[in-house]
Amino acid sequence: MLAVAGLIAALTVLRVIYAGVIDLRTDEAYYWTWSKENVLSFLDHPPAIAWFIRFGTAIFGDTNFGVRFAGILAMLITQLLLADIVRRVTHDVRAVVFAVLMPEAALYYGLLMAKVSPDVALIPFAVAMMWALVRLKGSDDARWWLAAGIFAGLALLSKFTAVMLIPAVAAFMLVPDWRRRWLVSPYPWLAVLIAVVLFLPVLIWNAGHDWASFRFQFVRAAATHELSLRTVGDFIGLQFGLVGFILLPVVLSGVALTAWRGYRQRDAVAILLSTAVIVPFAYFFWKSLTLRIGDTWPMFVWPVGFAAAAINIAMLPREGWPAWMIKSTVTWAVAAIASGIAFVILVFLYYTVSPWNFIGRTDPIGGEAGFAQVADRAQAALQKTGATWIATTDYRTYAMLRWHFKDRVPVIQINERGRFQGFRDPGMNLIRGHTGLYVGREPDNTSPLWASTTAVREPLERVERSWRGVVMDTYALEKLTGWTPELSPPPDSPLYRWRVLAGDFVQAAWRGGNPGFDVAVLANDRDAPPFPGEF
Numbered sequence: 001m002l003a004v005a006g007l008i009a010a011l012t013v014l015r016v017i018y019a020g021v022i023d024l025r026t027d028e029a030y031y032w033t034w035s036k037e038n039v040l041s042f043l044d045h046p047p048a049i050a051w052f053i054r055f056g057t058a059i060f061g062d063t064n065f066g067v068r069f070a071g072i073l074a075m076l077i078t079q080l081l082l083a084d085i086v087r088r089v090t091h092d093v094r095a096v097v098f099a100v101l102m103p104e105a106a107l108y109y110g111l112l113m114a115k116v117s118p119d120v121a122l123i124p125f126a127v128a129m130m131w132a133l134v135r136l137k138g139s140d141d142a143r144w145w146l147a148a149g150i151f152a153g154l155a156l157l158s159k160f161t162a163v164m165l166i167p168a169v170a171a172f173m174l175v176p177d178w179r180r181r182w183l184v185s186p187y188p189w190l191a192v193l194i195a196v197v198l199f200l201p202v203l204i205w206n207a208g209h210d211w212a213s214f215r216f217q218f219v220r221a222a223a224t225h226e227l228s229l230r231t232v233g234d235f236i237g238l239q240f241g242l243v244g245f246i247l248l249p250v251v252l253s254g255v256a257l258t259a260w261r262g263y264r265q266r267d268a269v270a271i272l273l274s275t276a277v278i279v280p281f282a283y284f285f286w287k288s289l290t291l292r293i294g295d296t297w298p299m300f301v302w303p304v305g306f307a308a309a310a311i312n313i314a315m316l317p318r319e320g321w322p323a324w325m326i327k328s329t330v331t332w333a334v335a336a337i338a339s340g341i342a343f344v345i346l347v348f349l350y351y352t353v354s355p356w357n358f359i360g361r362t363d364p365i366g367g368e369a370g371f372a373q374v375a376d377r378a379q380a381a382l383q384k385t386g387a388t389w390i391a392t393t394d395y396r397t398y399a400m401l402r403w404h405f406k407d408r409v410p411v412i413q414i415n416e417r418g419r420f421q422g423f424r425d426p427g428m429n430l431i432r433g434h435t436g437l438y439v440g441r442e443p444d445n446t447s448p449l450w451a452s453t454t455a456v457r458e459p460l461e462r463v464e465r466s467w468r469g470v471v472m473d474t475y476a477l478e479k480l481t482g483w484t485p486e487l488s489p490p491p492d493s494p495l496y497r498w499r500v501l502a503g504d505f506v507q508a509a510w511r512g513g514n515p516g517f518d519v520a521v522l523a524n525d526r527d528a529p530p531f532p533g534e535f
Helices: 002-021 026-035 048-060 064-090 093-105 118-139 144-156 160-174 179-184 186-198 200-207 212-222 229-243 247-265 268-288 302-318 323-352 372-385 395-405 448-452 504-513
Strands: 389-392 411-413 436-441 456-467 470-481
Touching: 002 064, 002 093, 002 323, 026 048, 026 064, 026 395, 048 064, 048 118, 064 093, 064 118, 064 302, 093 247, 093 302, 093 323, 118 144, 118 160, 118 268, 118 302, 144 160, 144 186, 160 179, 160 268, 179 186, 186 200, 200 212, 229 247, 229 268, 247 268, 247 302, 247 323, 268 302, 302 323, 372 395, 372 436, 372 456, 372 470, 389 395, 395 411, 395 436
Parallel strands: 389 411, 389 436
Antiparallel strands: 436 470, 456 470
16 A cells, blocks of 8 residues: 555656646636636636636646646545545455556546646545545434535536536436435435535626526527547547546446446445446547537546446355456556556657657647747836736736736736636726736737727737747737727627537527627637537
8 A cells, every 4th residue: 555655756756847847827817816706706707717727826826837737636635535535435455556647647636637727626525525525424413414405506616517427426326225215314315405505605706797697507508419439539549548548448347337336236336336337428428529628528427437446346256256357357457557647748748858849739738839929028018008908808918918918017807707707806007098918819919809899909929929939830920009998888889799610500690699799600610629618
């Protein structure tokens, strides 16, 4: 066990280094901007990720590590919870070791969980809810329902996809023979009430903003397109890459056997764990038939799958399965962990040590690195033109400029103002009547939205953002005069509406139901990168 603890400590150090030295990605900077606001919730997501970032930056300042500290902590908490779940179910040390090392062998958890996102908040709370229900089964103490309700509420405050765990909890409660006991018991219903009460900040914010978050999410969830094998392949390929080329089949087979065992024997814990993986995975697979699935969307599923797979390894010999199958299962699990950890280390070295770019412009990390080059040129342009504020037309540029300038200069995204409802005054005294600087990623600088303003634009220069010798993006810098941006335009203004990559039928449906709500639609959105607010 000391060797395992040492290995986890060493891999944690890798995540700490990665968190400190790798440039913040645009979505991370975007969530950091949320942490600077005092609002109950946000258009794109519930508020927990902003609270996580504020916690980290309160300790370590507005640094890369401060923003990402919550991810480091969330990974360790998740591992502890997985270890205790497996220990209580199996009382098998080897199974516990498998449970804590499987996340280390998966690229997303072993390294990329240092990249802050709403999933970083959702994952430990979702696993904690499972842990509380396992404690309920082991102790037969109904008060554990209340703990499960607390963690469920916190999970909902993290990301809306937490609702996909409801079928697992319902099956846990209703399939085993104890169903009548819980149906008449007040504790499960008190747990639901607790979860709803904790979710109230999101409900209150939405009630005051025409239920904008739910409308925003529904657009993507309801979008449909023609069948595409490419999007299915992208989804499956992402799971192999982020979970593990060997580990993913190991986990899926373990979950399948756990489900067979659970529903056949009406084993509450086996039902809970397997259903918590199968239902969300099946949903995302179904959506992938017509839609590109974001890389982080299913990531709250797999930690529960790790627990199920580890428990399955301990259960096989107890149930009298053939010796060859037991040996093969253990061998593949060991191979998955060894190869997975090696892969995690190689990826770490590639991004922190090597000088090469093997993937080109499609590199997921390098594709958003090097923004300091743009910020430096923007700073020079501010001094040259006497501009006192910066305008952008996409949330990515807005977030990165605000991160690099640390609010020393007001940064305004002039469009999609529905994203910024309730945000504080960015410094209108430095904007109104003053020269501005527009920084826009090409071709965003040609947006027709400018025609709805009185701004006079004077081109200054073009700036290339590069990473390891490869140009990733080009930005236009322009001097702005004769206009003051409107921070709170009316809902029917083109400067208010947020973009959602969805189908035309959704736009039409929402327009018909509420003229105050609108979405700007990209017609060919199948392969567009997901927005941070999706699911």
